[in-house]
Amino acid sequence: MSRFRLYPTPEQQTALLEQCRHARHMWNLALVQWSMWSRDKGPTPGYIEQARQLTEARAAFAWLRAGSQTVQQQALRDFDHAVTSFYAGTRRRPTWRKADRHEGFRIVGGQATRIVHLSRKWARVNIPKVGWVRFRLSRAVPDAKSYRVTRDRAGRWHLAFAAVPPPIPAPGTGEVVGVDRGVAVSAALSTGELLSCPRPPKTEEARLRYLQRRLARCCRGSNRWQRVKAAIAKLRARARDRRKDWVEKTSTDLASRFDVIRVENLRIAQMTRRPRPKPDPERPGQFLPNRRRAKAGLNRSILASAWGSLVRRLEDKAAGRLEKVNPAHTSQTCSVCGHCAPESRESQAVFWCVACGHQAHADVNAAINIAAGRAVSARQETPGRVSPKREPQLATSA
Known part of the structure; x- marks a missing residue:
């Protein structure tokens, strides 16, 4: 609208x-x-x-x-x-x-x-x-x-x-771009660009924690409770406006520069769910640590990166030009030789292929695989070359 x-x-x-x-x-x-x-x-x-x-x-x-x-x-x-x-x-x-x-x-x-x-x-x-x-x-x-x-x-x-604007017309250059979404880097393009969604400054984060502690001590429904709640809402609205502005500008730029945009088909709702409790078999009624606080921090980082909003606006602005690729092992596959190995992903930002020695930014390497539409099987194996003269063989497993 x-x-x-x-x-x-x-x-x-x-x-x-x-x-x-x-x-x-x-x-x-x-x-x-x-x-x-x-x-x-x-x-x-x-x-x-x-x-x-x-x-x-x-x-x-x-x-x-x-x-x-x-x-x-x-x-x-x-x-x-x-x-x-x-x-x-x-x-x-x-x-x-x-x-x-x-x-x-x-x-x-x-x-x-x-x-x-x-x-x-x-x-x-x-x-x-x-x-x-x-x-x-x-x-x-x-x-x-x-x-x-x-x-x-x-x-x-x-x-x-209630007026839906028309989609952005394609440039007609035939260029394809892959977008890899992450936490440290919100969106990495196959062209080598690294885009980060703006985060609130540390002063606003500190003030938000201070206001949340004040809200916990206020009497629910009182005038002070309403004032503190309004102050928290203003801080969150400011952060939400920053994310929305970044999503609008980024989606408009991608839709106007590329003919085909390929992204990972991620299930964000399932990825940001709380971990299930782990019952302790030795102590009935007790539970084992399930790292729920670490998972909560990861969920906040994922939601703050605006993964879903970016894809949703790309679907609106680049209607019919957005393709979703299977994300299986795109970050572990070499964009040069196609070899897939978990050892190639040395860290969050470094990818070093153990087969051919290709070294690149890990998110950019994954974005190149997404642009090419590459996805390997769950066995994490690189399919070998098969002679065209060989007769088709029955699959040994489903």
């Missing part, structure tokens, strides 16, 4: 939060109705029936009637779309929406086109029951039939238009 930064006044923020509460209330009521389904009962109400119930509720309750009917109806329509996507297998199960975490609503129809340009950098939008709200013109406003107003945990308001 094309997202812009909203700058409402304090009075407008109160009105926007009221609209968010109405949208969240409608979503949660629809979720309660949908969760009450059982085999001995009939089908739960759909969007048409819920819209009729909303009309009756607005006539009975003044606080609901004071809100925008468009916002409330679109919350029901969004829930109906979420349920349809869940049954289709494209989305997860709809969950309960909470305050300070899911703040937002959607405007559709003719009301979504009430936009006035004030200057080269500023414009304003007329939000129902709120009024004219200014927003920053960071790019051209797209021609969209709906927009969504959201508030993040750091307290920032955004205006997102």
